[in-house]
Amino acid sequence: MSSQIYTSALAQTASEFDVALADLLASQRDDVPRIWDAMRYASLAGGKRLRPFLVLTCAEVCGGSRESALRVAAAVEMMHTYSLVHDDLPAMDDDDMRRGQPTLHRKFDEATAILAGDALLTLAFEVLADPATHHDGQTRAELVLGLARAVGARGMAGGQMLDLEAEIRPVDDENQVMRLESMKTGALFAWSCEAGAVVAGAGEKERTKLRAFGAEFGMAFQITDDILDETGNPDEAGKAVGKDSERGKATLVSLGGLDGARDAALDHAQKAVENLDLFGEKADLLRAAATQLIDRRV
Amino acid sequence: MSSQIYTSALAQTASEFDVALADLLASQRDDVPRIWDAMRYASLAGGKRLRPFLVLTCAEVCGGSRESALRVAAAVEMMHTYSLVHDDLPAMDDDDMRRGQPTLHRKFDEATAILAGDALLTLAFEVLADPATHHDGQTRAELVLGLARAVGARGMAGGQMLDLEAEIRPVDDENQVMRLESMKTGALFAWSCEAGAVVAGAGEKERTKLRAFGAEFGMAFQITDDILDETGNPDEAGKAVGKDSERGKATLVSLGGLDGARDAALDHAQKAVENLDLFGEKADLLRAAATQLIDRRV
Numbered sequence: 001m002s003s004q005i006y007t008s009a010l011a012q013t014a015s016e017f018d019v020a021l022a023d024l025l026a027s028q029r030d031d032v033p034r035i036w037d038a039m040r041y042a043s044l045a046g047g048k049r050l051r052p053f054l055v056l057t058c059a060e061v062c063g064g065s066r067e068s069a070l071r072v073a074a075a076v077e078m079m080h081t082y083s084l085v086h087d088d089l090p091a092m093d094d095d096d097m098r099r100g101q102p103t104l105h106r107k108f109d110e111a112t113a114i115l116a117g118d119a120l121l122t123l124a125f126e127v128l129a130d131p132a133t134h135h136d137g138q139t140r141a142e143l144v145l146g147l148a149r150a151v152g153a154r155g156m157a158g159g160q161m162l163d164l165e166a167e168i169r170p171v172d173d174e175n176q177v178m179r180l181e182s183m184k185t186g187a188l189f190a191w192s193c194e195a196g197a198v199v200a201g202a203g204e205k206e207r208t209k210l211r212a213f214g215a216e217f218g219m220a221f222q223i224t225d226d227i228l229d230e231t232g233n234p235d236e237a238g239k240a241v242g243k244d245s246e247r248g249k250a251t252l253v254s255l256g257g258l259d260g261a262r263d264a265a266l267d268h269a270q271k272a273v274e275n276l277d278l279f280g281e282k283a284d285l286l287r288a289a290a291t292q293l294i295d296r297r298v
Numbered sequence: 299m300s301s302q303i304y305t306s307a308l309a310q311t312a313s314e315f316d317v318a319l320a321d322l323l324a325s326q327r328d329d330v331p332r333i334w335d336a337m338r339y340a341s342l343a344g345g346k347r348l349r350p351f352l353v354l355t356c357a358e359v360c361g362g363s364r365e366s367a368l369r370v371a372a373a374v375e376m377m378h379t380y381s382l383v384h385d386d387l388p389a390m391d392d393d394d395m396r397r398g399q400p401t402l403h404r405k406f407d408e409a410t411a412i413l414a415g416d417a418l419l420t421l422a423f424e425v426l427a428d429p430a431t432h433h434d435g436q437t438r439a440e441l442v443l444g445l446a447r448a449v450g451a452r453g454m455a456g457g458q459m460l461d462l463e464a465e466i467r468p469v470d471d472e473n474q475v476m477r478l479e480s481m482k483t484g485a486l487f488a489w490s491c492e493a494g495a496v497v498a499g500a501g502e503k504e505r506t507k508l509r510a511f512g513a514e515f516g517m518a519f520q521i522t523d524d525i526l527d528e529t530g531n532p533d534e535a536g537k538a539v540g541k542d543s544e545r546g547k548a549t550l551v552s553l554g555g556l557d558g559a560r561d562a563a564l565d566h567a568q569k570a571v572e573n574l575d576l577f578g579e580k581a582d583l584l585r586a587a588a589t590q591l592i593d594r595r596v
Contacts, residue, residue, distance in 0.1 A: 030452075031451065031456070032456040032460055032481075034459055034463060035455065089409075091408035091409045092409050111390050114384055114387065114390065115384075118384060118416075118419065119455040119456070123446070125423045125442055125446045126442075126446035126447060128442075129439045129442035129446060136435070137434070137435040138439075139435070141435040142427075142435070144423055145424060145427035148421070148424035149424060151420055152424055153329065153330065153337065153417035153420070153421065154328075154329065157333065157413050157420065158329070158330040161330050161332055161333040161410070162330055164410075165332060
């Protein structure tokens with residue numbers, strides 16, 4: 001598959017997804033305007049929508065309903081967005097720009113950013129648990145459970161805690177860096193892919209393979225992100241770059257050099273693709289996504 | 299029922315509950331210690347455990363399993379605790395003491411308090427969605443949905459947003475105050491009672507009645523809390539008092555005076571009790587809780 005077909009599919013999915021997301025974030029009559037404005041400000045600022053793309057493509061590979069998958073994709077993206085909003089706070093990474101616009105706490109204020117993040121986190125679960133997402137309660141509960149595990153203290157939130165601790169007691173071991181990144185980033189990528197299979201009613205084998213694809217994809221993504229932080233320019237990254245080394249943060253780049261990091265990213269992308277054999281041609285877009293990740297970013 | 303029987307039942311339930319909660323917050327081998335330490339610090343500092351008491355008592359009234367109800371009660375209390383942790387942050391209410399000990403961000407730091415709050419919020423949903431809470435997926439999804447609605451932008455988080463906005467543009471209308479308090483506090487009380495019915499598999503009529511009891515109970519609770527803020531001492535309240543008037547925050551006390559607020563609290567407590575006729579003697583503990591609320595606190 002040409003990388004152009006993938007790029008165009010990613011953009012098309014993002015447009016379709018943005019409509020569905022905006023719909024879920026539309027205010028109702030009795031709403032408190034400020035918190036919804038803040039939730040929309042953080043959520044509807046564009047972005048590649050890579051996680052939603054993975055949810056939707058994996059659901060499609062498994063033959064699931066588009067409408068259901070769009071709601072699951074929205075829940076995953078809300079979770080990702082809440083994590084960016086809270087990570088950007090002054091007490092955390094203290095970032096001023098995100099996706100080419102002032103961060104939420106800079107545009108509104110810190111209290112609003114904390115609350116809007118909390119509300120997005122909560123809304124993600126509300127969307128999944130709603131009967132509109134899937135007729136079967138068991139499936140809805142499974143979607144909630146998987147997402148909660150991916151983003152909680154044993155996943156994304158725990159990874160962010162490790163990341164903050166590493167600023168005080170630097171990590172100097174590749175295994176520790178990989179653990180941190182697999183919790184902070186990998187878990188939600190793995191779940192994005194598995195959730196697509198779950199909402200499509202796929203069997204255990206498909207779930208396991210897509211989950212493994214997502215985990216490896218997530219690691220490749222994170223490592224290329226670290227490389228971009230070292231080599232990229234802020235326009236391309238859509239955020240400040242060079243912050244890792246400025247903070248003395250250990251990444252595969254700082255520990256193994258650029259070449260070592262590139263090798264590792266390539267290795268993870270290859271492992272990701274190896275999990276797709278089961279799906280034949282249907283998974284070509286996922287293969288293209290993994291390849292493109294390496295080609296474009298590094 | 300004598301108020302002594304109620305007080306002793308509340309204390310006994312709290313002890314039983316604390317064991318179940320500690321169990322859900324126990325670290326596992328691979329955990330990030332700091333975030334779990336913080337989650338436990340905020341969660342296991344005592345407290346009356348009034349919301350868990352309501353979940354457990356409502357489940358008992360409807361004949362539900364204790365084990366299931368304890369998990370639902372834990373989820374509700376985690377949600378309450380996360381809201382306290384985030385509300386106490388410097389960017390929000392900026393409180394130093396809570397439940398007789400330094401607030402989480404004073405004991406640890408702000409970043410840890412934000413993350414531990416996020417992780418408690420997430421864990422609440424994880425606990426509910428876990429098959430250990432109920433064999434039926436539909437029930438688990440319903441528990442998640444109800445809790446998410448109670449604490450999200452249309453419930454607790456939205457109420458806190460209104461509360462912060464009221465510090466800048468003071469509210470001077472009793473209806474607005476009641477709306478704010480019913481979102482910020484009432485919604486979780488209403489859900490605590492309804493969730494007890496849901497996990498016990500009660501019918502629609504029981505659910506509706508217990509929900510209405512919880513909503514009225516919550517309003518009576520909040521108004522007596524506001525009265526205590528005006529008249530109480532910090533030891534009794536377990537936190538700083540006099541903060542509402544110091545901040546110029548409108549409450550039923552500031553708008554209608556102490557007598558007006560006492561009348562309103564009594565009115566809500568009576569309305570709460572009127573919803574319990576359906577349950578006969580089985581609901582005596584709930585009646586005692588509503589009565590005690592007025593007697594003891596005001």
